Amino acid sequence: MHVTGCEVFLVALPSRREHTWASKMETPIGHHAIVRLDTDEGLSGWGESPAIATWGGAHGRFYGETPETVKHMVEAYLVPAIRGVDPAEIAIVHARMDKVVKGNPYAKAAVDIACYDIAGKAQGVPVSTLLGGRLRDGIEVAHSLGIMEIDRCIAEAEQAIAEGARTIKCKTGLDPERDVELVRRLRETAGDAVRIRVDGNEGYRTVAEAVETTKRQEEYGIFLCEQPLAGVEALARVAERIDVPVMADESAWTAHDILELHELGAAECFSCYVTKPGGLHRARQQAEFAAVLGMYHDIGGSIEMGIGNAANLHLGAAMPLAILPSVCPVTKPAGAPGPEIAGVYYLDDVVAAPFRFEDGKVMVPDGPGLGVEVDVEKLARYAV
Known part of the structure; x- marks a missing residue:
């Protein structure tokens, strides 16, 4: 099984109330990037990146990403780097991603989660x-x-x-x-x-x-x-x-x-x-x-x-x-x-x-992979 491509969805869910913290007082929660990673065997996996521009480490050591930067990095760099790789070979996936992009962990995380979802589905076991x-x-x-x-x-x-x-x-x-x-x-x-x-x-x-x-x-x-x-x-x-x-x-x-x-x-x-x-x-x-x-x-x-x-x-x-x-x-x-x-x-x-x-x-959800079924109609309803 090999990675063939992806689709990235930018969505924003309605929140029950504003949820803020000291380093994020204005940016709303729930604006995330959702990644569907596809394979040559017709099996797809899902990943998510809750990237926030104001979220990072002290003194600029790590810095913010956004759903839009995640979409760009996944489509332009990360998925092209792992095209043809077996998603179950997760160490190789990361080595390929790290070779083409420094940092950007939230973008890499979305791809990584989707790889695990595919691998679990293929083997009939949960990600755990x-x-x-x-x-x-x-x-x-x-x-x-x-x-x-x-x-x-x-x-x-x-x-x-x-x-x-x-x-x-x-x-x-x-x-x-x-x-x-x-x-x-x-x-x-x-x-x-x-x-x-x-x-x-x-x-x-x-x-x-x-x-x-x-x-x-x-x-x-x-x-x-x-x-x-x-x-x-x-x-x-x-x-x-x-x-x-x-x-x-x-x-x-x-x-x-x-x-x-x-x-x-x-x-x-x-x-x-x-x-x-x-x-x-x-x-x-x-x-x-x-x-x-x-x-x-x-x-x-x-x-x-x-x-x-x-x-x-x-x-x-x-x-x-x-x-x-x-x-x-x-x-x-x-x-x-x-x-x-x-x-x-x-x-x-x-x-x-x-x-x-x-x-x-x-x-923990039961079932193979992540154990969730994505409602694609909701991806369209809440598209940004």
């Missing part, structure tokens, strides 16, 4: 099997509260908890007083049974501000402080002075970043994406290398649609130290059963069937 085997059937959902006024955050958290969410993730980083008050109010409302994590998305201005804010939040029982400010050295200085673990996100794109974080003592854990390293192949390498160093992780992302979310879940199912509650959406097409708030960020999706949500977890 190709990644080493399924260690868990679902990922605990961390329901993410974007930066909103506190009363709105509390009301949404109450609804999400009532629907089964057991972890709430608070987006923070712009206003320390608001961030402390939000955690206080949330703990007061939710009680001790709900876990709370905070994510500054590099928003705090100084180490002192990040440390003081986090210490005040610790009084109300947070269990994780994610990327409070930019830079590995700054993270290390925060980690020395707070009690809860620091999680790296914007500072953890590659396996090389994991080594740097470990050597500087900057983070106990990290947010493992399919997309930041450039696909499932690289994400598995990053997670397994981190495990050797004793670093555990969640499964991070950029509020993917059903295709990308399925890839996230297969990765999370197969990685031994993917043990943290994660912002993996509860994918749900319009009119489908399931929660209305908990893990739900869009009013519709491009996949035909909803993902199961049980006991606070979103379950």
